[in-house]
Amino acid sequence: MAELFAYTDGACSGNPGPGGWGVLLRAMDGDQIVKERELSGGDPETTNNRMELLAAINALESLSRPSRITVVTDSAYVKNGVTGWIFGWKRKGWKTSNKKPVKNVELWQRLDEAQSRHDVTWEWVKGHAGHPENERADELARAGMAPFKQKAKSA
Numbered sequence: 001m002a003e004l005f006a007y008t009d010g011a012c013s014g015n016p017g018p019g020g021w022g023v024l025l026r027a028m029d030g031d032q033i034v035k036e037r038e039l040s041g042g043d044p045e046t047t048n049n050r051m052e053l054l055a056a057i058n059a060l061e062s063l064s065r066p067s068r069i070t071v072v073t074d075s076a077y078v079k080n081g082v083t084g085w086i087f088g089w090k091r092k093g094w095k096t097s098n099k100k101p102v103k104n105v106e107l108w109q110r111l112d113e114a115q116s117r118h119d120v121t122w123e124w125v126k127g128h129a130g131h132p133e134n135e136r137a138d139e140l141a142r143a144g145m146a147p148f149k150q151k152a153k154s155a
Contacts, residue, residue, distance in 0.1 A: 002027040002034045004069040006059035008078075009127070009137035010051025011145050018148035019046035021055035022140025024133050025062065037062075038136075040144035051141065052078045053107040060114035068119040074127030074134055082111060083122050 005026045012019040020042035027035040039058055043050070052075035059071060073079055086108060089095065094102045094109070102108060125131050127138070 002029045004028075004063075004067055005133070006056075006069055006071045007133035007137040008052070008055035008059050008071060008073050008075075009134060009141045010048055010053070010055050010075065011138065011141035012046060012048040012051055013145060013149050016045055016047050018145050019043050019048065019051040020141045020143065020145025020148070021051045021058065022137045022142070022144055023055055023059040023062070024136045024140065025059060026133070038140055040140040042144035042146075042148045044148040049075070049077050050104055050107060051145075053104060053111060055137070055141065056082070057107065057111050057114050060111070060118060060120070063118065066117050066119075068121075070121045070123055072123045072125055072134065074125050074131075076124060078111075079122050079124040081108065082115065086112060 005028065007024040010019065010021045020040060023039040025037040026033060039062060041058065052073065056071055056073060056078055088097065089102045089108065094105050096102055125134050127134060
């Protein structure tokens with residue numbers, strides 16, 4: 001049976017500013033690529049953290065049936081949030097330890113819902129360190145941002 005991987009990344013030009021997210025979905029049988037799919041999108045006014053979250057969300061929401069998947073991100077914010085912080089936030093009614101509302105709460109809730117349908121393993125990789133699949137996800141994120149960057153320049 002093929003193993004499924006999602007390599008995700010977000011990008012932002014300014015923070016906030018125009019942003020994009022990218023996903024490289026890959027099904028592997030050993031060292032062989034069985035199937036590959038690329039996703040990307042963007043927003044005219046956003047933050048890098050929102051784009052990192054949307055990359056992971058779109059990776060999981062794009063799967064048509066419950067799957068075992070490894071999501072690989074270069075965002076410590078996403079990895080630490082979804083594997084640790086989220087449990088306390090949910091217990092405290094989506095409040096942080098100092099009782100402030102969780103930033104990007106609607107995206108964290110959407111990610112929580114999206115991952116609940118799957119068996120997800122989360123992995124962190126160092127960004128911009130020559131990891132080929134992470135570099136491809138970064139290219140897709142920049143492509144998702146491109147149309148919004150052009151509009152920002154012409155405005």
